[in-house]
Amino acid sequence: KQEVTQIPAALSVPEGENLVLNCSFTDSAIYNLQWFRQDPGKGLTSLLLIQSSQREQTSGRLNASLDKSSGRSTLYIAASQPGDSATYLCAVRLGDDKIIFGKGTRLHILP
Amino acid sequence: DAGITQSPRYKITETGRQVTLMCHQTWSHSYMFWYRQDLGHGLRLIYYSAAADITDKGEVPDGYVVSRSKTENFPLTLESATRSQTSVYFCASSSGQSSYNEQFFGPGTRLTVL
Numbered sequence: 398k399q400e401v402t403q404i405p406a407a408l409s410v411p412e413g414e415n416l417v418l419n420c421s422f423t424d425s426a427i428y429n430l431q432w433f434r435q436d437p438g439k440g441l442t443s444l445l446l447i448q449s450s451q452r453e454q455t456s457g458r459l460n461a462s463l464d465k466s467s468g469r470s471t472l473y474i475a476a477s478q479p480g481d482s483a484t485y486l487c488a489v490r491l492g493d494d495k496i497i498f499g500k501g502t503r504l505h506i507l508p
Numbered sequence: 509d510a511g512i513t514q515s516p517r518y519k520i521t522e523t524g525r526q527v528t529l530m531c532h533q534t535w536s537h538s539y540m541f542w543y544r545q546d547l548g549h550g551l552r553l554i555y556y557s558a559a560a561d562i563t564d565k566g567e568v569p570d571g572y573v574v575s576r577s578k579t580e581n582f583p584l585t586l587e588s589a590t591r592s593q594t595s596v597y598f599c600a601s602s603s604g605q606s607s608y609n610e611q612f613f614g615p616g617t618r619l620t621v622l
Contacts, residue, residue, distance in 0.1 A: 431611060440598060441551075441613040486551070488611070494558060495566060496541065496611070500550035 399424045401489055403499035410477060411507045418472040418502050420487035425465045428490040432461050432472050434483040435501070441486065444472070477506045511535075514599050514614040522622050527586045529617050531599030539602045540582040541611070542566075542574065544595040551598070557582055589621045 400423045410416050420430070429448045433441040445454045445461040447470065453462040460473040474481060486501045512533040521527050531540065542554040543566075553566030555574040563574050571593060573585045586593055599614040 429609065433613075440615045441600075443610050443612060446610045488551075490609070494539065494556060494564070496553055496556075497567075498543075498551040500548075 399427075399489065399491060399497050401487060401497050401499040403485075403487060403502050405502060406500070407503040407505070409505040409507055412477060412479060414477050415473065415475050416477055416504075418474070418485050418504070420470040420472070420499055422468045422470075422489050422497075424491075425468055426492060427465065428492055430461075430463055430470050431488050431490070432459075432470075433486045433488065435486060436483050444485075479506045479508050482506045512599060512601055512612055512614040514597075514617050516617060517615065518618050520620045520622065521589050523590060524588050527589050527619065529584045529586075529597055529599075529619070531582045531584070531614060533580055533582075533599075533601045533612075535601065535603070535612075536579055537601035537603050537612075538579070539609070540576065541600040541602075542572075542582065542584045543598045543600065544568065544593075545598060545616075546595050554584065554597075586619075591621050593619065594621045595619060 402421045431446045432444040435441050447454050447463040458475040463470045482505050484501045484503045488496050488498045490496050515530045538559050541556040543551045545551045552568045557563045557576045560579050576582050597617045600611045602609045602611045
């Protein structure tokens with residue numbers, strides 16, 4: 398059974414720092430992996446999608462990497478800002494179209 | 509409006525009542541999904557649909573029923589609501605198994621079962 402883990406559950410960093418969020422999964426047979434952010438009381442906003450054949454994707458200050466063989470993905474946020482404060486979720490899509498989410502990392506950027 | 513919408517946004521009901529949560533998308537995406545989000549459990553897949561008239565169970569389908577007679581709509585019904593079904597429900601859609609199969613989420617429905 399596929400399990401997705403995000404560590405740490407919460408993280409606080411000073412504004413301006415670069416940071417890395419981690420996502421690990423137990424079964425490497427994934428179709429893709431997607432990173433989302435969720436603001437309190439809101440829905441999910443898609444950040445980056447990495448197909449199983451890709452190694453990384455970039456959007457602005459965000460860079461996501463994927464290493465299927467080790468079952469890991471990282472989300473790198475450069476030059477963090479207070480507006481980056483949110484919960485970040487990763488999700489893997491399996492071959493049967495089921496999607497499994499991690500429980501998220503709650504990020505707080507200190508002004 | 510374009511996008512994915514859910515209704516109602518908030519619902520309070522009583523144990524044993526039937527409740528239907530609506531989801532509508534305007535992109536003609538083939539895939540649609542229902543999730544529930546609970547503290548300590550994160551997001552869990554309830555049901556999903558690959559196309560009209562095709563539905564499959566996710567991780568936590570018990571107590572829920574779905575249908576998909578039209579591509580754009582994917583209602584979720586709680587046939588006899590229980591307190592354990594108090595949760596925030598999210599609907600999502602994606603275009604299918606291609607390089608554009610990013611998932612897009614609706615704003616959620618907060619359901620309270622008394």
